[in-house]
Amino acid sequence: MQPFPLPRWIAHRGGGSLAPENTLAGIRLAARMGFRAVEFDVMLTADGTPVLIHDETLERTTNGTGRVCDASDAAIFALDAGGGEPVPRFDQAAALCRELGLLANVEIKPAAGHEIATAEVVARMARTLWRGDELPPLFSSFSLAALRVAHDVAPDIPRGVLWEEAPADWRSVLHDLQAASLHCNATLLTDAVLDEAREHGISVLAYTVNEPERAHALFARGVSAVFTDRLDLFSGDTTAYDCLQLGG
Ligand code: G3P
Ligand code: MG
Numbered sequence: 001m002q003p004f005p006l007p008r009w010i011a012h013r014g015g016g017s018l019a020p021e022n023t024l025a026g027i028r029l030a031a032r033m034g035f036r037a038v039e040f041d042v043m044l045t046a047d048g049t050p051v052l053i054h055d056e057t058l059e060r061t062t063n064g065t066g067r068v069c070d071a072s073d074a075a076i077f078a079l080d081a082g083g084g085e086p087v088p089r090f091d092q093a094a095a096l097c098r099e100l101g102l103l104a105n106v107e108i109k110p111a112a113g114h115e116i117a118t119a120e121v122v123a124r125m126a127r128t129l130w131r132g133d134e135l136p137p138l139f140s141s142f143s144l145a146a147l148r149v150a151h152d153v154a155p156d157i158p159r160g161v162l163w164e165e166a167p168a169d170w171r172s173v174l175h176d177l178q179a180a181s182l183h184c185n186a187t188l189l190t191d192a193v194l195d196e197a198r199e200h201g202i203s204v205l206a207y208t209v210n211e212p213e214r215a216h217a218l219f220a221r222g223v224s225a226v227f228t229d230r231l232d233l234f235s236g237d238t239t240a241y242d243c244l245q246l247g248g
Contacts, residue, residue: 004138004158004180004244007036008225009215009234010105012208013054014040016229020082021061022052027096033231036241037103039140039207042090043111044118047073050090050125053081056111062087069111090122094129094137101135105227107162108141108150119149127154138244140183147177158244160205166193171200180244181205186218186226194222203244 011033014026018033022040030038041054046069058064058071062079081087090106097104106126110118123139130136139150140160147159160181161174165188174182182197186206197204207227209215212234215226224242228234 005103005135006138006181006203006205006225006242006244007103008219008240008242009035010037010039010103010205010225010227011035011231012039012227012229014038014052016231018231020085022054022088023081023083023085024088024092024096025083025085027093027100027102030231031100031102035102035231035234037105037225038097039105039107039227040093041107041109042118042122043068043109044114044121045073045076046070048117048121049073049076050118050122051076052088052090052093054109067111069114090125091129094126097137098130098133098135103135104137105160106137106139108139108143108146110141110143110146115143115145116149119143119146120153123150123153123157126157130157138181140181144173144177147179151177160203164188166190171196171202174202181224183207186214186223189218189221189223191221198222203242 011030013021015029019026019029040052042050062081064079076087108122136157138158140162141147142162159179160183161179162183164185181203183205186209203224205225206223209226210230
């Protein structure tokens, strides 16, 4: 696989704070505002269907109640995820990203105990959904077990490892998973980690950065891309690309 074009600005949870999170409306808005990449979170329903949602429970982002992993497809797809938007299926989000030419950072967000099943389904579907596409998605997850499965099922789809703060052995974890990128909380990112990443040609992505000055300071320190909720502050400045080095 060739080096992977990585937009420097990634819309967080679809359209950031300007649209209901993890919805198709958010993804469309990100594209309209000039973003070339979106991040969204994917979890399984009780029927095993991958859908876009962040929390393990429905209350914060929908008018439903209870756990996502206990809710049937029929129940989930009847909900309002904000502004009349439904909870999207993963395949719908993938098709939309492909149609709009957006890089999809698919965050595999398993409910606790569902790591293997979630990664298996998402990776298997992604392999088919992006087959033949020049721009594959980028997987990421806080779950190392999920990333291991994603690697086994869809080895050609690049992976990033998510942490709040990179642990001391972060590079050996990336190496074991043959992961291409390190995704960390911007406020916990140290120069030592950035120096080590630079030395080894590993891209670092930082979340969640909602001030342009902070984003530029992070780029100056070697960060390749930032996730942002404030699409309004970055639109017009969204066309810059870095390069994700593949190879783990
Ligand atoms: O992938 C970056 C970021 O989305 C990780 O945190 O909680 O917003 O999924 P969270
Ligand atoms: Mg996320």
